[in-house]
Amino acid sequence: MSAQRFIGANSRDAMNQVRLALGEEALILSSRMTAAGVEIMALGDAPQNPPSLLDGLLEAGFSAGFSATLVASAPTQLPDATPARLKAWLLQRLDSQLNQLTNEAELFDDATVIALVGPTGVGKTTTTAKLAARYVMRHGPGQVALVTTDSFRIGAHEQLHIYAQLLGVELHALAPDAPLGPLLGGLAAKRLVLIDTAGMSQRDQRLLTQIQQLGNGGRALRLMLVLNAASHGDTLDEVVHTYREAAHAAGCRLDDCIISKCDEAARLGPVLDTVIRHGLRLNYLSTGQQVPEDLQLPGASNFLQQALDSGRPSRFAQAPGMSTGLHLNALVRGLLGQRKALMALRDSLAVHIQQPLNAPTSRAAPATRGSRRVVYQGAPQRLSSLAGQAEGFGSHELRYRNRHARLTLRHLPLVHKGTPLRAWFGTLQDSHSGQRLGQRYWLAEAQGALNEQAADLVQAIKHEALKSLTERGSALLLDLHPHLPADLRQHLATGLAATAVHLTHASEDWAFQARAQLLGLLPKKPRGHASEILDGLLYLSAVTSSL
Known part of the structure; x- marks a missing residue:
């Protein structure tokens, strides 16, 4: 336990600081009024730090290398990086890296032959029936046909035959050594042919032969790998690697997958990790045995949220404290791998930033020095000496x-060089510790509206860095684009500086996400200063223009 001092504008404000820092069980030692506000001395234990993002990913089943790379740019240094916002940032990062099918019509319109492949017992037959049912609901039973090549598993043909009868679609069986071309030729009138293949271990020597049989059908083929969400991460990694190698050797591509048995998996991290690392497009999630209800598009589920919510500690998770060194192994992702996230960030800034930048500029009086001589109650005095006489204004x-x-603002009527004016005094303090950060003085029109002048002064504080940021932006633009006309360079630098200032002060969730992504583009671990946000904006503009 430790005693801490808190200063607030009033008792409620000071108590809110106590609860935030020490929790509801804090012991209040003293409370008194001071010139700076209400001072409270409190004793308590600071809340325990929440588990790190890296530990959370490891517990959720993500691999060490992938996890370290993912959190390498986490905005944990930002002062408003609450656990909820960091988790939202993590979800956004996962979503930006996961290639997902968003429009089912796109799949059904582009593909003419879809073959579901994968190890034994992953649910290919049931998933084939679910796909057929979804197609029938869109286009009717006349445009789709089912083909089974599974002659090894007892009852496989009968199971698919029952589904075909229920859906009213054709079903054809292909012998193990028979060519696929003649059968597909007879089904040329069908817009879609779904092939249920025999389950094949990734270590089965016949795997290449099976995929060669599928690739020689004479029609455009889309291989779709079915991955069991309940499998171990190493097994999933081996399955994807081996099946893609076999597809490549057979002259085919394997870029699509379906994740099955999501309802049976204790953790979804391993399969999600595998899909992202191998760059597969995730088309569907299978969450049960019901046809077709238990087949969902990724965007229609809370799959990513479930992947992070591991529920309870794993007996097989890494021992506590062993994750620290993993940050050293984080790899820098290529720019093309960040394309989706960068484009989304650019679009988000375009939506949220334009209106504030078009708003009227501040009308605040320029700041002055506390040593300036003014006249108050008929006597010349230093401006700073009058702060105690001023009336508080929130x-x-x-x-x-x-x-x-x-x-904290205060104001006082006085005279300067024979002109009646209103002096403003602004005291800056750290919201949590009460530490004094600075003092500001302004001289404004005596007849101006108090609320308007106060609002302008708040904006003036927020925009104090605008001049230096504009100069920095202009210098950086000169290095990046030496042939850019000076007036255009200055215009761009001003806009970028204003954007950086607005992002620095905006408190909305979208602004936190934008700051986090911009700072994540920088090579060194940033602290969230406006100058670093400006650097991130320049980097973003350079990268997106080259992608």
Whole structure:
């Protein structure tokens, strides 16, 4: 336990700080009014840090290498990086790296022959029936046919025959050594042919022969690998690698997959990890035995959320404390691998940033020095000496130099060079510790509306870095584009600087995600300063223009 000091604008504000830092069980030692506000001394244990993102991924079943790479750019250094926001960031990162089928019509319109392949017992026959049922619901039974090549498993043909009768579609059986071409030739009028293949271990020597048989059918073939979500990660990795090698040797491509038995898997991390690392497109998730209800598009489920919610600790997870060194092995992803995320970030900024940048500029009076001489009650005095005489006008929460800060405003009527003015005093303090961060002074029109002037001063604090950021942006643009006209370079630098300032202060979730992604583009671990956000914006513009 440790005693800590908290200062707030009022008792409620100070108590909120206590609860945030020490929890509901904190012991209040003292409470008193000070010139800075209400001061509370409290004793308590700081809340335990939540499990790290890396540990959470490992517990969810993701591989060590993939997990370390994924969290290498996590925005944990940002002051507003709450556990909920970090988890949302992680979900977004997974979603951006997972190639998913979003439009079922696209699959059915492009493919004419789909062959489901995979090891024994992964659910290929039931999944074939589910696909057929979904197609029948869209286009009717007359345009689809089923083919089975499974003559090894007892009852396989009969099982698919029952589904074919229920759906009203044709079913054809192909002998193990028979060529596929003549059969597909007879089904040329069918828009879609679904082939249920015999289960084949990734170590079976006949695997290449099976895929060669499928590839010699004379019609465009789409191989779709069915992966069992309940399998071990190493097994899944071997299955994908071996099947893709066999497809390549047979002159085919294997770029698609379906994940089966999601309802049976204790953890979904291993299969999701495998799909992402191998760049497979995830078309469907199979979540049960019902036909066709238990076949879903990835976007229609909370699959990624389930993958992160492992539920309870695994007996087979890595021992605590062993994950620290894994950060050293994080690999830098190629730009093409980030294309989806970068384009989404660019579009998000275009939507959210344009309106604030088009808003009227601040009308705030320029800041002045505390040493300036003014006249108050007929006597000349230093401006800074009058702060105690000023009337309070509320406080405002904002971000100041990458910290949560509180700006407390006071105002006082006075005279400067014979002109009646209103002096404003702004005190900046750390929102959590109460540490004084700075003092500001302004001289404004005496007759101006108080609310408008106060709002302008808050904006002035937020935009203090605009000039230096514009200069930095102009210098960086000069290095990147030396032949760019000076006026255009200055215009771009101003826009980028204003965008960086707006992103620095915006508190919405979209802004946190944008900051996290921009800072994740930088080679060094950033702290979230506006200058780093500006660098990220420049990097984003350079990268997206080259992709």
